[in-house]
């Protein structure tokens with residue numbers, strides 16, 4: 001199943017609103033399990049119908065060294081796209097946007 005990001009805070013709020021709308025007479029002792037199952041099914045349906053957020057997952061990479069660029073200077077490769085950078089002090093790859101925090105993990 002494909003990951004579909006939603007706003008968890010907004011979703012929780014919608015469940016709280018749903019919970020407040022449940023009347024006391026809706027749940028009796030004999031039908032408690034069925035009522036709980038029904039509540040979970042309502043929550044699952046709401047989750048499926050909740051709007052999807054615009055979201056791009058963070059790609060983690062690291063600067064791999066050393067390499068020699070066409071001018072004979074030392075350079076570093078992005079571990080994700082192979083982009084050659086003259087300095088590895090950037091915390092992201094200017095070519096693919098990978099966040100350079102994988103080193104040492």
Ligand SMILES: [Zn+2]
Nearest residue numbers: 078081093096
């Ligand atoms: Zn890159």
